[in-house]
Every structure is written in structure tokens, then in C-alpha cells.
Amino acid sequence: MRPTVFPFAIAKGDRKRFHDRSLDHQRPLSFGTMMLSIGAYVLFAVARATLVAAPFPLAVSVTALVSLALLVMAIPRTHTTAQFGLVGVCYVVIMQMAANELVAGTLNPLAWMLPAVVAIMVCAAPLWLTPAHFITGSICYYAATLPFFFGLHGQPESQAIFLVWVAISFMTACVFHFGFYRFRYRHFQLEQQLTSRADTDPLTGVKNRRAFLDAATARVEASQRAKHGLMLLLIDVDLFKSINEQFGYGAGDKALQNVANAIVETAPVPALSARMGGEEFVVLVDENALTSPAEFAEAMRAAIARVPRPDGYVSASIGAARLTPEDTIASLLERADEALFRARQAGRNQVAFERGRTLVPVRNTASSGAASTLASFAPLAAPPHDASREAATPTRWRNATLVSHFQPLWSLPRETLVGVEALLRGEDDAGNLVAPATLFAGLTLAELGELDVLSHACHLRNASGRLPAGARLFLNILPSTFVRAGYENELARMADEAGLDPRNIVLELLESDDASPDALSLAANRYRDCGFLIAVDDFGARYSNLDRLLRIQPDLVKLDGELIRARNRRSGRPLLRDLVMLLHQADIAVVVEGVETTEELVLTVESKVDIVQGFLLGRPTASLSPPALAPARIDHAFDVVAESRSVRMCRFDMMMQPLLDTLAQAAAHVRAGMPFAGALEELRAGALCVRVFALGPLGRPALYEAHGAANACVNDGRSVSTGTLDGRWDHRAFFWKAARKQGRAIYSGPMLSPLTHCLCIIASIAIEMHGEQILLAAELDWASPELPWPEAA
Known part of the structure; x- marks a missing residue:
């Protein structure tokens, strides 16, 4: 609809928001313009004192100047449009009354006055916030010119000229004011549209994530000041991906729109509703508007359960959290997220309430920056100082220094650190890490074998005297190196020189085809005789097949990352539990590596995995100190599994x-x-x-x-x-x-x-x-x- 300049044609709510927004824009503009007009007034006064012999009204001029300056200083402190308008009216009236005094006694007062009469109203016209202010200000201003007009008594020609210029200035001021008013209103409408689009999810019409976080932050702060309760619901549409896959994205979009409508209709009017992304929604509601938080959450779940989908009805899992005095919106969302996680784990289509303050975020994945993830892990006590390690000669390879980074492995049943895997890294002369493509690229089989042996010497030396109590050192080894005649004795000698017991060293056979299963089986017996433990890495990938596994009979098996994510093609249920059961029947402990999310950690607990490793529980670093938060994460996973099993059963x-x-x-x-x-x-x-x-x-x-x-x-x-x-x-x-x-x-x-x-x-x-x-x-x-x-x- 085409906007109009007439205030009565603007909706009352829009008019107030428009004028309040105009006040924010006009304060700095009016402040600058009024300061310049004070300068013009001073020049006018100086010209009058210099060019006119009549006595100069010094007291009036100084009083007017001080009054005008005070009014200018009041502009930034105005908080309402009425205050702003009052300052403007007083300003033009004082300016005109001072001009009346200055032109009095001049030989041609009309010549002195006309520029002021025209300039004051024309320059002030765009600054009036509303037409009512403009009309009120104009009436008061022209009333202030009446003493001057009547002072021209007996000069009808001068009075006529004055009235003509007043009419011209007023009509010009009207054009300026209403034209600028219309421009400001159109700008306001465009700003509102852009703000609405920026704050609204285009598909569902509710707030988007950014707008919700901004509004929710203010709501949380206000509620804490007023000591009002708030409840947050985090809502996740169950199995939403299946709608898109089976019926197309149009059906998925329609389902999301219907879910959003159900949420808005169920939530009380003051509630904040938003789509956080994908199929996840959030509702923040004042508890004063609820008869029972539990009943409201259940009513929300039931309302969503009535939303149709092509093959039945939608369902949703809901996590609920209530505001505490020390909460921020981030901590409130974190607790609701943990509750939502438990609702999903317990079988979906249900509500789960927070269990209290959580110290374990459920969304900690590899996508998080390394710095932020490591910062969340408080290190344990530093290992004993080892001067001999510092004096050791560094190992060089291809203009790089070989260094060890260690990643922790955790026992799930005992919730303790049971090992660290040594991973080979390279540093240039400036101490910067060398890219693996540079360090390992283009190596022949002989060079790979040489680097493998160097890595063992490097890792054993770097772990010497620093291995945490009760932890084993996991070393990667190529099959070709593993089957080399006599290498078991050489490796045992290197371990002894480093002060390490071979019984505390686990050799991880890497996935490769450069040795036969029979040769690996015979070599494994020789290494066991020296005390080493044997593990097969990346089981399920390429050459690490079941036949090779049963021939080697390792003590541990590391499951390939893709294999642990295998699922039933119909139900989507993970197959990890069955794989672990198979390996346990062969008397082999199972290690799952690549655990990056809380969901994957819970899956390993459900599947009775023995040992886990991954970014969630510790990234590879030069330090051997284990992350302090890992046991709490594991304990939380066990809690989730116990609760979800009870609910599901x-x-x-x-x-x-x-x-x-x-x-x-x-x-x-x-x-x-x-x-x-x-x-x-x-x-x-x-x-x-x-x-x-x-x-x-x-x-x-x-x-x-x-x-x-x-x-x-x-x-x-x-x-x-x-x-x-x-x-x-x-x-x-x-x-x-x-x-x-x-x-x-x-x-x-x-x-x-x-x-x-x-x-x-x-x-x-x-x-x-x-x-x-x-x-x-x-x-x-x-x-x-x-x-x-x-x-x-």
C-alpha cells in the first residue's frame, strides 16, 4: 500500500513506533543544526553591534544565547517525542524573540528581519518529528513575530512585504516538512520490512535463531531482575528426514509449517517461538502464564502429534529447562538440549525435563574449533619433569623434526584412562606443524619402513617417564615392519631403553596388504612372547577382514569409523551392538575410535564397547595429561543409557x-x-x-x-x-x-x-x-x- 504523509492515515501502533524511531534518527541531526544556528545567531548579533549605532541589547542577547545553548544540550537527553517537540518550540520562540530585540532601533528593521524569518522556519521544518509538532511550532513561532509586525505600524508597505515573506516561508516549510516526513516514513517501512525479513524464518513465519537469541537474552535479563520464572522448550521433529526422502522436500516444508503453526497456537501470547534450524524449534514462555509447566510441555507434544504427514502424523521430542538466577540464555539452551537428547534416546515422541545443572554439553563435535574444545578441558596435574628427554637428540625427517602427539583412550566400564595413542607429526624449524601431505607424500615402501621404525623410537623416547599411571602406550605399526624378522626384539630393546615395559605397549596393526595373514599370525606370537599386546586397527576397512582377524587373534580390535556408523537399512538402528557382541564372543576387546559426538558416545555405551577414543574425549596434543572432563562425559552417557533403557522398556x-x-x-x-x-x-x-x-x-x-x-x-x-x-x-x-x-x-x-x-x-x-x-x-x-x-x- 502506498504510504501517505498524513499522520491520521498511519495505524496508531505503527505511528508510535515510527515516531520513536524518528526520535533516534533526529537527535544527532537536530543537535548539529541547532548548534550551527547558534553560530548564525552570534554572527547576526556581531553584525548588529558593528553596523548599527543604536545601543546593543547585550543582556537580552546573552540570556538568549545561554538559553539556546541549554536547549541544544537538552536534545540528547530527550526520551519522548513530546519532550523533543517542546525543546524545538522553545528554541524557535527564543530565537525569534531575540531577533526582535536585535532589529529594534535599526534604520531598516524589515531588511534585518526577513532573512531570519525565512531561514528559521525553513531550516527547522525537516527537524519537527510530527506534523503536530510542526503546526504547533509554526503557530508559536509566528506568534513570536507579532511584536515585530506591530512595530511596523504606520508602514503598510513593510507590513505587506513581511506577510508575503511569511507566507512564502510557511509554504516552503510545509513542503520541506511533509516531504521529509514522507521520506522518513517510507524509510521506516523499508527498515521494518528488512528487519522482519532478517528476524523471521521465511518458511515457517516464526522468529529465526538470531532474532530469538537477541529477544530471549533481553527476556532472560528482565525476568531475572523481576524474579519471574521462565521455561524453555527445545523441540525436535522426530524422523523428519524420512519425510523429505520418501515424499519430497515439498512435503517436508509443509510439515514444518504445520508444526510451527501448532507451536504458535499452543504457546501463550507472550511466548517467544522460533525455528532454530532444520527441524528444531524453541519456545520461551513466562511461567506466570502457565498453570503447570509439565502440562504445558505435554500439551505442546500432543498438539504437534496431531500434525499430519503423508504416512500418518508427525511426532516430536521435547527437552524442557527452567530459568535459574545465574542462568544465561546459552546455559538455559544447553540444559534444554541435554533434556532433548535424553528424550530422543528414550524413544522419541516424549518430553524430558532437565535433571539440574549439567557440566557436560551434548553438542561437542569435531566441527568445533580445536582451541575452543581444548579450552574446555582442564588439564590434570603435570607429569614428572624428565631432564633426559629434553637432552635427547631430536629425530629429523625430510627437513622436519618428528614429534609425538598423544590421544587418550578411555575405558567405558571403569571410566578411567587406559591408554594413549602416539601419532606422528612433523615440525619445521620455526616450530610450525608440517602438513601430512608434505611429510608423508611420495614415499617408497623402503622409506615407509624406515619412517615407521623412526616413529617408534620417537614415540618411545617422548613417552619415557611421562606415561600416566595405569595407561598403556598404543603404537601404530605397518604389517611389513611387524613381520620383519627380529624386529620384536629390537622394539623390546627400544622400550627398555626408554624405561617402558613391553607389557604396557599395544601394537596397532595398520590396515595394509603388505603382509599375509599367516605371516602376521606367526609374528603376533613372537611379539606376545616379548610381552607386547596386539591390536588390529580399522577393522572392517579394506584388508582388515574377519579372516585376518581370526588368524591373528589380537587382544583388541579397533573398529573402523564408518563401520561403527552402520545402520539397519529399514529402521535406521545402529548395528554396532551386534558387531561388538560378535567380537566379544571371540574373546577380543573392542575399541571404537572417532567418537566425536555425545550421540556416538551413548551408542558405544549401549553397545557395551570396552574402550573409546575420539575428539569428544580428547584431541591429539603434545601433552600426555588426560582431559579432566572426559570421565564426566562418560558418566553422563551411562546416565542417559540407563534412563533411556528404562523408559523404552x-x-x-x-x-x-x-x-x-x-x-x-x-x-x-x-x-x-x-x-x-x-x-x-x-x-x-x-x-x-x-x-x-x-x-x-x-x-x-x-x-x-x-x-x-x-x-x-x-x-x-x-x-x-x-x-x-x-x-x-x-x-x-x-x-x-x-x-x-x-x-x-x-x-x-x-x-x-x-x-x-x-x-x-x-x-x-x-x-x-x-x-x-x-x-x-x-x-x-x-x-x-x-x-x-x-x-x-
């Missing part, structure tokens, strides 16, 4: 119980003589049911089988089975567990269905009919992402 049991009750009811119907098809129909129609079946006393014959409602979702034709239950099933847990608890419905799993090749939970019950056992069972889809299935049922 509780929710899982609550969802399974109706299915078990239905199965028990079906068993009662079968005992009463109802056919299998009729007795199992209700169970088969369930949304999670893949198939139902009945088996004879030894798991055969198959008495009945039928597909369930979920079969079409999981059966994609990949199964190599013929689709029947012919065979023997009494070795499966669902069979013998039910047989042991005759007449009681139980569940077991997950197990891979032989018919659908999908993981399923199996609910089963064994009953006796005509002297024989009959088993009724139902396969339930384990991979359904919206269900709170625990990691192991």
Missing part, C-alpha cells in the same frame, strides 16, 4: 501387553474349538503384525499360517524361502521359551524372519490340546520407526 511393555492379551485370548478360543483362522483374526489385523501361525509339538507340522496387515510393508520379495512354515522350529527362542511357560503369552527377539528376511519380535503362547502341545505365534515388525522398541527385547 516401560513403553515397550505397555505396547506389547495388549498384543499379548489378544494372543492369550486367541489361545482360549482355540481351546474352545474355534478354528485357527477365526481365533487369530484380531491379531492378524493389527498394524504391526507381519504374519500369524500355529505349530505342532516339535515345531512341526505347520498347522496354520496367514499374512498380517504389516506383511506388505516388510515383504519386498527378497526372501529365498518358499513362503511356508514347513520345517522345524523348536530350536528358536520363541518356541522353547513359550514351552517353558505353558499357557502364558511371551515375546522374544528380535529374530530374522525366514519368510520375510526382516527383523521381527515374536509373540507366542504354548497350549495343550488333546494331549499335545500347540504353539500360536505372531511376528511383529521390529523395524517400525515410530515404535519404542528397545535395543534388545
Whole structure:
């Protein structure tokens, strides 16, 4: 809509904001203009005193000058438009009254007055904040000229000339004032639009992250001064990525818009709502506007759960935190983030409240700067001083000095430091690190072997006398160096010279194909005889395969970073737990490296990993002092796992119980003589049911089988089975567990269905009919992402 200069055409709220904003802009402009006008007044007074013989009104001029100066000094201190307008009116009136006195007694007062009359109003016109100020100021100013006008009595020609110039100056002033007023209003509108766009998320229409942080900071400070409570909700849309992947980004955008609308409609009017990025939203609300914080958070979750998505309804995990006297918005967000993390870990679609002050941020990844990450780690006591190390001759390679950086390894069950991995680095003559591409590029096999041996000597010397108590030194070694005849004795001698026991040294076999598995196996026995421990690095990548692992029989295995992030293709659940279980069955301890986020640390705890290593728990540095915060991070991960396991199991049991009750009811119907098809129909129609079946006393014959409602979702034709239950099933847990608890419905799993090749939970019950056992069972889809299935049922 085209803006207008008329104030009554501007909405009242906009008008006040516009005038307040104009006040900020006009103060410095008015201050400068009024200072210049004082200078013009002084020149006018000097000219009058110099050129006119009549007595000079010194007292009036000095009083006027002082008054004008005081008014100018008051300009920066005005806080309202009324104050600013009053200063302007007083200023022009005093200026004109002083001019009246100065021109009195001159031979041609009209010639002296006309420039002042024209200049004062024309120059002041743009400075008036509002048309009301302009009109009031003009009336008062021209009223101040009346003594001069009546002083021209008997000079009708001069009076006429004066009125003509007054009219000209007033019309010019009107053009200047209203033109500049319109310009300022258009500038204000543009500024508002730009501010709105800068502060608003364009997709959802709520505030963006920057605007929220600015507004929330002010809200937190005001609440702490007034001692009012605030609650912050951090909201994350569950499995949002699946919407974009399955139905396109348009469907994802629509879901986010609907979620934002649900948040705004549920939150009280004074609440701050914003999209923090991606599928994450935040709400900051005054607790005085809530009857119950817990009820409000649950109402928010329920409102979002009513938002549709193409395949059902959206759900969200919510983390809630309440303001404490020493909080900042950053600390409040941090605690809410930790609560949100626990809500997601516990199965999503629920609210989790803060547990109190957290010392462990949940978002600490490799993307954070090294300096900021290291600054958060308070070092432990310095290791003992070792003068012999300082006197040792540095190792040179390719115009660089080889140095050791050490990265800590932590035992999860004991929450203690159990080792440090020595990593080779190079420094130039100025002490700057040399890029790995420069240090290691273009090496032949012989040069790689030479550098490998030099690195061992360097690491052992640098760790001498500095290894933390109870910690082992992890050394990388090339397979070609590992199988070299007699090198185990040479390495043991270097360790002894450094004052280190080989039993405290772990040799990590790097991923390479320059040695056969048989040669590695024989060499491993020789190193064990010297006391060294053996580890296989990057298991699962390229040549570090299962055959090589079983031949070497290492003491530890380091899982490749990509392998630990492997997930089930349907449900997205991690496979790390199963990999760890496999290695533990081979009597091998598992090390997971590359742990960079709290989520990954929690995953290692859930998967019963033995040792972890990564940026989250300590970056490689020249210091051997372990980070003090790492044990707290590990302890926090255990807390999260314990809480989430309890919540997931509780929710899982609550969802399974109706299915078990239905199965028990079906068993009662079968005992009463109802056919299998009729007795199992209700169970088969369930949304999670893949198939139902009945088996004879030894798991055969198959008495009945039928597909369930979920079969079409999981059966994609990949199964190599013929689709029947012919065979023997009494070795499966669902069979013998039910047989042991005759007449009681139980569940077991997950197990891979032989018919659908999908993981399923199996609910089963064994009953006796005509002297024989009959088993009724139902396969339930384990991979359904919206269900709170625990990691192991």
C-alpha cells in the first residue's frame, strides 16, 4: 500500500513506533543544526553591534544565547517525542524573540528581519518529528513575530512585504516538512520490512535463531531482575528426514509449517517461538502464564502429534529447562538440549525435563574449533619433569623434526584412562606443524619402513617417564615392519631403553596388504612372547577382514569409523551392538575410535564397547595429561543409557501387553474349538503384525499360517524361502521359551524372519490340546520407526 504523509492515515501502533524511531534518527541531526544556528545567531548579533549605532541589547542577547545553548544540550537527553517537540518550540520562540530585540532601533528593521524569518522556519521544518509538532511550532513561532509586525505600524508597505515573506516561508516549510516526513516514513517501512525479513524464518513465519537469541537474552535479563520464572522448550521433529526422502522436500516444508503453526497456537501470547534450524524449534514462555509447566510441555507434544504427514502424523521430542538466577540464555539452551537428547534416546515422541545443572554439553563435535574444545578441558596435574628427554637428540625427517602427539583412550566400564595413542607429526624449524601431505607424500615402501621404525623410537623416547599411571602406550605399526624378522626384539630393546615395559605397549596393526595373514599370525606370537599386546586397527576397512582377524587373534580390535556408523537399512538402528557382541564372543576387546559426538558416545555405551577414543574425549596434543572432563562425559552417557533403557522398556511393555492379551485370548478360543483362522483374526489385523501361525509339538507340522496387515510393508520379495512354515522350529527362542511357560503369552527377539528376511519380535503362547502341545505365534515388525522398541527385547 502506498504510504501517505498524513499522520491520521498511519495505524496508531505503527505511528508510535515510527515516531520513536524518528526520535533516534533526529537527535544527532537536530543537535548539529541547532548548534550551527547558534553560530548564525552570534554572527547576526556581531553584525548588529558593528553596523548599527543604536545601543546593543547585550543582556537580552546573552540570556538568549545561554538559553539556546541549554536547549541544544537538552536534545540528547530527550526520551519522548513530546519532550523533543517542546525543546524545538522553545528554541524557535527564543530565537525569534531575540531577533526582535536585535532589529529594534535599526534604520531598516524589515531588511534585518526577513532573512531570519525565512531561514528559521525553513531550516527547522525537516527537524519537527510530527506534523503536530510542526503546526504547533509554526503557530508559536509566528506568534513570536507579532511584536515585530506591530512595530511596523504606520508602514503598510513593510507590513505587506513581511506577510508575503511569511507566507512564502510557511509554504516552503510545509513542503520541506511533509516531504521529509514522507521520506522518513517510507524509510521506516523499508527498515521494518528488512528487519522482519532478517528476524523471521521465511518458511515457517516464526522468529529465526538470531532474532530469538537477541529477544530471549533481553527476556532472560528482565525476568531475572523481576524474579519471574521462565521455561524453555527445545523441540525436535522426530524422523523428519524420512519425510523429505520418501515424499519430497515439498512435503517436508509443509510439515514444518504445520508444526510451527501448532507451536504458535499452543504457546501463550507472550511466548517467544522460533525455528532454530532444520527441524528444531524453541519456545520461551513466562511461567506466570502457565498453570503447570509439565502440562504445558505435554500439551505442546500432543498438539504437534496431531500434525499430519503423508504416512500418518508427525511426532516430536521435547527437552524442557527452567530459568535459574545465574542462568544465561546459552546455559538455559544447553540444559534444554541435554533434556532433548535424553528424550530422543528414550524413544522419541516424549518430553524430558532437565535433571539440574549439567557440566557436560551434548553438542561437542569435531566441527568445533580445536582451541575452543581444548579450552574446555582442564588439564590434570603435570607429569614428572624428565631432564633426559629434553637432552635427547631430536629425530629429523625430510627437513622436519618428528614429534609425538598423544590421544587418550578411555575405558567405558571403569571410566578411567587406559591408554594413549602416539601419532606422528612433523615440525619445521620455526616450530610450525608440517602438513601430512608434505611429510608423508611420495614415499617408497623402503622409506615407509624406515619412517615407521623412526616413529617408534620417537614415540618411545617422548613417552619415557611421562606415561600416566595405569595407561598403556598404543603404537601404530605397518604389517611389513611387524613381520620383519627380529624386529620384536629390537622394539623390546627400544622400550627398555626408554624405561617402558613391553607389557604396557599395544601394537596397532595398520590396515595394509603388505603382509599375509599367516605371516602376521606367526609374528603376533613372537611379539606376545616379548610381552607386547596386539591390536588390529580399522577393522572392517579394506584388508582388515574377519579372516585376518581370526588368524591373528589380537587382544583388541579397533573398529573402523564408518563401520561403527552402520545402520539397519529399514529402521535406521545402529548395528554396532551386534558387531561388538560378535567380537566379544571371540574373546577380543573392542575399541571404537572417532567418537566425536555425545550421540556416538551413548551408542558405544549401549553397545557395551570396552574402550573409546575420539575428539569428544580428547584431541591429539603434545601433552600426555588426560582431559579432566572426559570421565564426566562418560558418566553422563551411562546416565542417559540407563534412563533411556528404562523408559523404552516401560513403553515397550505397555505396547506389547495388549498384543499379548489378544494372543492369550486367541489361545482360549482355540481351546474352545474355534478354528485357527477365526481365533487369530484380531491379531492378524493389527498394524504391526507381519504374519500369524500355529505349530505342532516339535515345531512341526505347520498347522496354520496367514499374512498380517504389516506383511506388505516388510515383504519386498527378497526372501529365498518358499513362503511356508514347513520345517522345524523348536530350536528358536520363541518356541522353547513359550514351552517353558505353558499357557502364558511371551515375546522374544528380535529374530530374522525366514519368510520375510526382516527383523521381527515374536509373540507366542504354548497350549495343550488333546494331549499335545500347540504353539500360536505372531511376528511383529521390529523395524517400525515410530515404535519404542528397545535395543534388545
